[in-house]
């Protein structure tokens with residue numbers, strides 16, 4: 001591990017925790033009796049889906065906004081995101097009196113557009129793909145001076161997500177293994193830096209879907225690569241890591257102990273268990289830790305923490321999963 005050369009260190013995460021204190025919730029940690037019995041070691045669930053905006057993304061977005069200079073904040077922030085990052089950035093910006101502009105393609109469903117507007121952001125509908133929406137972001141940065149806040153590949157975002165790792169160590173000091181949902185790697189990088197900074201012997205495992213997992217393909221290739229996007233129940237885990245990735249690829253490569261892949265049926269089983277047994281409504285991306293434990297894909301000699309990372313699932317889709325009607329993700333554009 002080349003700890004000293006990584007772009008985000010434990011100190012950055014400790015500073016982020018002070019910066020965002022009072023603006024994000026400290027979320028509960030609960031023991032899962034059923035999963036503990038099954039695994040033979042204590043299993044705890046970090047209920048981060050109870051975070052304001054329904055996902056951990058508020059931590060990184062808030063830290064990024066508060067890290068801007070007054071002058072940058074006045075210019076406004078911009079991102080291309082239809083999901084949890086867009087929501088979080090909208091709230092984090094308006095909480096500090098800054099304007100957030102969220103760019104999305106014309107294929108994004110109207111309810112998602114309305115939700116982002118309701119949270120106080122300006123919405124810019126442009127083109128017919130996420131790439132075209134990103135081009136508009138680049139244009140607004142170049143021509144109108146807006147400040148881009150990307151969803152994961154930024155030191156302030158990683159440090160903000162890492163504050164979740166500090167809470168995990170406080171709440172479960174004897175932590176053995178942390179199970180982290182993995183997409184662009186902002187969450188996994190931040191958690192691994194925090195947890196391993198405080199508990200060098202703890203293991204941090206990234207979990208993602210079998211098909212279309214860009215970080216897994218990139219780690220295997222030894223450099224960032226493109227993957228074809230495939231619909232998944234874990235829609236928040238889709239998308240690339242960026243061919244010019246600067247922060248999260250190196251951190252995931254150096255800090256993660258393993259990456260475990262889940263089938264759609266295993267993700268569905270995680271959502272169903274969270275609901276029926278633990279009484280929690282979670283989205284697919286948040287169910288991968290439970291799904292991996294149920295599938296017997298993770299072993300640990302010490303206490304396990306599974307992070308439930310978000311709850312923003314279409315409730316009709318949730319009902320279908322619970323009823324066993326749907327195991328395939330539907331295209332949410």
Ligand SMILES: *Cc1c(COP(=O)(O)O)cnc(C)c1O
Nearest residue numbers: 084183184185186187285309310
């Ligand atoms: C964004 C997101 C993830 C993945 O986070 P990365 O930092 O992109 O790896 C996992 N779960 C939920 C609910 C998310 O919104």
